[in-house]
Each structure stands twice: as C-alpha cells, then as structure tokens.
C-alpha cells in the first residue's frame with residue numbers, strides 16, 4: 001500500500017495525531033516552521049505488521065513509536081552505483097550520502113528495542129581509482145553519533161563477483177554486514193547460527209572427507225590386515241562426520257606421520273605400534289566466525305538489480321531474533337528480508353520507495369512459505 005493511503009486512514013483514528021506537535025510548533029515558531037515539522041501520526045505497531053509500505057523510509061520510520069522493533073536488517077543503495085529513480089544513493093558527495101543514511105539510522109536506533117539489533121550491509125565505491133571506504137566511514141559516524149555498540153563486522157565473501165579483471169587492481173569480492181546493538185542484553189541465538197540448523201557446512205557436504213588418508217593407507221608399510229582395519233575405521237569415522245556426530249578427525253599412520261608427542265604408553269603411541277594407525281576424533285561445533293560465504297544471487301524474472309542473499313539474511317534473523325519478533329527493512333528492494341522473516345515465522349515490516357519493487361516483493365511473499373504452514377502439508 002502506498003504510504004499516503006496507508007496513513008491517511010490511520011491518521012483519522014489517531015488519538016494524538018500531529019495536532020499537538022504542530023500546534024505547539026505554530027505557537028512557538030509560526031506556521032512556516034510548523035509545516036516543516038509535520039510528521040505522520042504515530043501508528044500503533046500492530047497496524048504496520050506484515051505490511052509492505054511504499055514511500056520514503058524516513059517519513060514512515062518517524063511514525064513508528066520508540067523501542068518497538070526487534071531486528072532491523074537492511075542494505076541501502078550504494079553510493080552512485082545505480083539509479084533507483086529516487087531516494088538515497090545519488091547524492092553529490094560521499095558526505096551527503098552518509099549524512100542521509102545517518103538520518104535513517106537515527107530512526108532505526110530510536111525504534112529498536114533494548115534487546116534488539118540493527119544490521120546494515122553497505123557496498124564500497126571507487127572514485128577515480130580511489131577506494132572510498134564508505135561502509136567504514138558510515139560505521140564510524142554511527143559510533144560517534146549514537147549510543148550503539150558495533151558487535152561484529154561480518155564479511156560476506158562472494159565466490160562469484162563480477163567477472164571483470166582490472167589490470168591495476170584486484171576484484172572486490174567482499175561486503176560488510178555491520179551488527180549494531182543498543183545494549184549488552186541483545187538477543188543472540190548462537191546455537192541456531194549456521195552449523196546446527198540444517199544448513200550443511202562445506203566440509204560435511206563434501207565427498208572428499210578423508211580422501212587423502214585412503215591414499216596414505218594404500219602407500220603405507222602397514223600389513224594387509226592393518227590396512228583392512230585402517231580402511232574400515234576410516235570409513236566409520238567419515239560417516240560420523242557426515243552425520244554430524246563429530247566435527248572432524250585426524251588420522252596418524254605408522255611410518256608416515258610423526259608419533260604423538262609424549263602421552264601415555266597405553267594411549268595413541270600404543271595404538272600406532274599395535275594397529276599401525278590411530279584416529280583422533282574432534283568433537284563439538286565448529287567455531288562460528290565473522291565470515292559468511294555465499295554466491296551473489298539472481299532470481300529469475302526479478303527486476304531488482306541488487307538483491308542480497310536470502311541465505312545470509314535467514315542466518316542473521318535466526319541469530320538475532322526469536323519467532324514472532326518484528327523484523328524491519330527500511331530499504332526493502334525486492335523483499336528479501338521480509339520473505340526471510342515470513343519463512344522463519346517472524347513478523348515483518350518492509351519499506352520501499354519504488355512501487356514496482358513493492359509489487360514484486362508482494363509477489364515473492366505470496367510464493368514464500370512459512371514453517372507453521374509446513375506442518376499442515
């Protein structure tokens with residue numbers, strides 16, 4: 001729904017509306033300044049939930065009451081990268097651009113809950129061969145201006161960047177996702193992030209697990225009997241990695257690997273001597289790092305030129321919110337954030353200045369599923 005329509009109906013019913021604010025401003029500064037201060041009436045948050053609102057995000061954000069949103073994830077237009085028709089991104093200078101983003105960020109901080117998070121993904125820009133470090137300049141400004149903490153700079157690594165080799169610079173293939181919080185009590189579900197949520201890690205997916213050990217057993221001086229036993233145990237431990245029972249393993253083979261240093265006689269040294277090999281199982285979860293690798297996505301028929309990966313957004317939503325929490329994207333584009341939120345049983349609010357993208361995002365939402373529906377199919 002377009003912003004004007006959306007709020008016209010609501011404003012009629014708004015108990016407080018703008019009247020108080022505007023009347024106050026008129027009394028103090030005269031009618032001209034009051035006009036400048038006009039803002040949409042505050043909306044009860046329930047009326048905004050599970051909606052895509054078309055319009056300028058700064059105006060819409062101002063209608064949201066303080067401390068209401070659990071998670072904001074967004075990716076503003078990059079500086080002078082594309083023409084989205086209107087909105088932020090085509091300012092004359094980097095400072096102007098950052099300043100406009102800071103206004104939006106200020107509203108994000110205001111409407112976020114104490115235990116909430118704000119995640120901004122930004123791209124960089126070369127001007128006359130000079131890398132501007134725009135994401136970092138933005139992050140520094142936010143830390144100077146607002147009472148927020150920067151928890152992580154999560155680096156999105158793109159294995160498929162634009163295939164254009166420059167002769168005097170390397171191809172950029174990373175982008176930061178800055179994770180900000182308002183307090184130390186932020187919601188954080190580390191166990192739901194990447195490794196144990198069904199998203200398989202590269203290693204568990206791979207058919208190459210332990211491949212090198214098969215070759216080493218083959219060329220070793222072990223007896224036929226020892227080789228048989230080694231192959232059998234190797235096969236078993238590979239299965240344990242594949243099914244997620246253990247994280248990984250190392251194998252030591254007599255005559256090929258060095259003997260374990262120190263240790264008890266009855267331990268690994270003894271196994272090496274008796275069986276000709278030993279297997280060390282590594283239990284526990286892999287360490288969760290501030291790097292996330294994911295290919296740049298293109299969706300068939302999508303008119304939006306710069307979507308971010310659904311996979312990354314889902315991981316961040318799982319990490320930083322709970323079911324039924326409110327997830328908001330003020331630069332919604334094709335609707336990746338709202339689709340991810342819906343599919344993970346979160347409430348969503350999307351804002352986008354371009355009507356075509358709003359239409360497209362609504363279509364995407366229609367075709368998405370959510371987990372609770374899955375239970376009944």
Ligand SMILES: C[S@@+](CC[C@H](N)C(=O)[O-])C[C@H]1O[C@@H](n2cnc3c(N)ncnc32)[C@H](O)[C@@H]1O
Pocket residue numbers: 055056057058074075076077078084086087088089304306307308309330331332333334335336337351352353354357
């Ligand atoms: C980089 S794109 C976001 C893409 C999105 N993450 C996705 O996956 O599709 C930024 C979007 O912000 C929108 N935009 C720019 N200025 C805006 C403003 N002031 N209010 C609302 N939307 C705006 C643009 O039209 C564009 O679609």
